[in-house]
Amino acid sequence: MTERRCSIASTVGILSDAWAFLVIREAFFGAKRFEEFRSGLEVSRATLTDRLRRLTREGILREVSYSDTSSRVEYKLTKAGIDLYPAFMSLMQFGDRWLTSASDVPLQLIHEGCNCVSKPIVACSCCERRIVARDVSYHDGPGAGRIRIESSKRSRRTADDFMRGRPSSVSRALEVIGDRWSFLVIREAFYGAKRFDQLQAELSIASNILTDRLARLVERGVFRKRKYQSSPERFEYLLTPMGADLHGPLIMMMAWGDRWRADGSPPMLLRHETCGQFFTPTVVCNKCGEPIHAYTMKYRMRYNPAKFGGPKSGRAVPGRV
Numbered sequence: 001m002t003e004r005r006c007s008i009a010s011t012v013g014i015l016s017d018a019w020a021f022l023v024i025r026e027a028f029f030g031a032k033r034f035e036e037f038r039s040g041l042e043v044s045r046a047t048l049t050d051r052l053r054r055l056t057r058e059g060i061l062r063e064v065s066y067s068d069t070s071s072r073v074e075y076k077l078t079k080a081g082i083d084l085y086p087a088f089m090s091l092m093q094f095g096d097r098w099l100t101s102a103s104d105v106p107l108q109l110i111h112e113g114c115n116c117v118s119k120p121i122v123a124c125s126c127c128e129r130r131i132v133a134r135d136v137s138y139h140d141g142p143g144a145g146r147i148r149i150e151s152s153k154r155s156r157r158t159a160d161d162f163m164r165g166r167p168s169s170v171s172r173a174l175e176v177i178g179d180r181w182s183f184l185v186i187r188e189a190f191y192g193a194k195r196f197d198q199l200q201a202e203l204s205i206a207s208n209i210l211t212d213r214l215a216r217l218v219e220r221g222v223f224r225k226r227k228y229q230s231s232p233e234r235f236e237y238l239l240t241p242m243g244a245d246l247h248g249p250l251i252m253m254m255a256w257g258d259r260w261r262a263d264g265s266p267p268m269l270l271r272h273e274t275c276g277q278f279f280t281p282t283v284v285c286n287k288c289g290e291p292i293h294a295y296t297m298k299y300r301m302r303y304n305p306a307k308f309g310g311p312k313s314g315r316a317v318p319g320r321v
Contacts, residue, residue, distance in 0.1 A: 001204040002146040003184075005267040007257025008250055011087065012183040014058060015253070018162045019043065019051045021174060024060060024077075024084060026165070028294065030314065032074040033066075040308050041165045059260070060084070080260045085294035086283035087252040088170055089120045094249055095169025098221075098242050099176065106167040108300040114288035118297070122248035123284045127275035133239075133247035135274050138191055143265030149204060166308040176220045177246065181205060181213050186222065186239075186246055194236040195228075222246070251281040 003009070015021050022041055031037045038048055052075055055061045060081040063073040089109075096105050096119070111118040122131045162171045162178055177183060184203055193199050200210055214237055217223045222243040225235045239246075251270060258266040258280075272279045283292045298315050 001149045003149050003204055004202065005143060005145045005147050006184075006187065007254045007262050007267060008187050009180075009184065010257035010261035011084075011253035012180050014055075014060065014084075015087075015174065016178055016180045016183060017051075018164070018174070018178065019047055020055060021162065021178075022164055022171075023048070023051050023055060024081065025088070025168065025170065027061065027075065027077050027081065028085065028088065029166070029308075032076060033072075034075075037075075043164070055081075082294050083256060083259065085297075086120075086292055087249065087256055089283050089292055089297075090122055090249040090252045091170045091173045093119060093121070093169075094245055095171075095173040098245065099172040100169050104167075106169060106302055108302060110298040110300070111285040111287065111290070111292070112296045112298060113290045114285060116285070116287040118285045118287055118292075120283045120292045121286045122252060122281050123289075124272045124275060124277070125280040125282050126272065126277035127279075128284070128289060129272075129274060131248060131251070131272065131281060133190060133244050135272060136247070136251070137271045137273055139269045139271060139278075141266040141269040143262050143267040145267070166305070167303050173249070177217070177222065179213075181209060182217060183250070185210070185213050185217065186243065187250060189223070189237065189239050189243070190247060190250065194238060195234070196237075199237075217243075248281070252283060255281050 014024075022043075023037055026037050026040050029040075031040060034048065034052070037043070037052070038045065041048070052061065056063060056075070059078055061075045062078050064076055066072060066074045092107070100106075109118045109120070110116070123129060124131055162174045164171075177186060181203075185199060188199055188202050193202060196210065196214070199205070199214075200207060203210070214223065218225055218237070221240055223237040224240050226238055228234055228236050254268065254270075269278050270281065271277070284290060285292060295315065
C-alpha cells in the first residue's frame with residue numbers, strides 16, 4: 001500500500017501521539033528535568049522515558065548535562081522543537097475559537113513586539129494577508145509522489161488522553177482531530193475529496209477505520225453529511241466552517257514538515273490566489289502583523305498554575321537557541 005508523500009503527515013507523526021505532544025507542551029512551559037515532566041503530567045516513568053528518548057531521536061529535544069557528579073540531564077527544545085511553536089499557536093487559536101468559551105480561555109498571549117494582547121493568525125509570506133482555505137490552491141512540489149505505508153502507521157486510534165495536565169486549547173483541538181487518520185482525512189478534504197470512495201482510494205485506509213473517523217468528525221462538527229444518491233444511499237462529507245478553520249493549523253504543520261523533514265524538496269506547493277504567489281504560511285500577530293516566535297511571546301495563565309508547575313506568567317523560550 002502507498003500514500004501521498006506529505007509534510008503534514010511528517011508532523012502529525014509527532015503530534016498525534018498524545019504523550020509526545022504533552023511532553024513538548026510542557027517543555028514550552030519551562031519543564032526541563034525528568035521529574036518536572038512527570039509531576040506535571042502524572043505519567044509513568046516508563047512512558048515518559050520512552051517519549052523523551054523518541055523526541056530526542058526525532059531532534060525535537062536535546063539532552064544537556066546539568067551535574068558534573070552524575071549522569072543527570074535536562075531536556076531542552078532544539079531549533080526544530082522551538083519551530084513547532086507557530087503550529088501550536090495556530091492550534092491554540094482554533095481551540096480558543098471553537099472549543100472554549102470566552103471566559104474559559106486558558107492563556108492570554110502578549111506579543112512583546114507591540115506589547116499587545118495577541119490572537120495570532122496564519123498569513124501569506126508574500127502579501128502578508130490572512131490566509132483563508134478557499135483562497136489557496138495546491139500544486140505538486142519537487143518532492144511530490146507516493147511512499148509505501150509503514151505497518152506501524154496503520155494502527156487504530158489509541159485511548160491516549162490529550163487532556164492530561166494543565167488546561168490547554170491545543171489539547172482540546174487535538175482531542176477532536178488528534179489521531180493520524182483524522183488529520184489525513186481532513187487533509188484530503190482540503191485537497192477536494194468529498195466521497196467515501198475518494199478518501200479510501202487516496203489514503204489506502206480500511207473501510208471500517210474510515211467509517212469510524214468520518215462518523216467521529218461529523219459528530220464533532222468538523223464535517224457535515226450531504227446525501228447525493230438515494231438508492232443506495234450515498235453521502236458526501238463537507239467541511240463545516242469549524243472544519244474549514246483547521247486549514248491554518250494544517251498548513252503550519254506542512255510548513256514545519258517542509259523545513260525539517262523534506263530535505264529541501266517539499267511535496268506540495270501552496271499558491272495564494274489573492275496575490276497570485278506561491279507562499280510559505282507564517283503565523284503573525286493580529287495587531288502588528290509581525291511574525292510570531294516563541295522567544296517574543298509572553299503568556300498569562302488564566303488558571304491556577306500551582307497544580308501543574310510553572311509561573312503564573314512567562315515566556316515559552318527565554319531567548320534564541
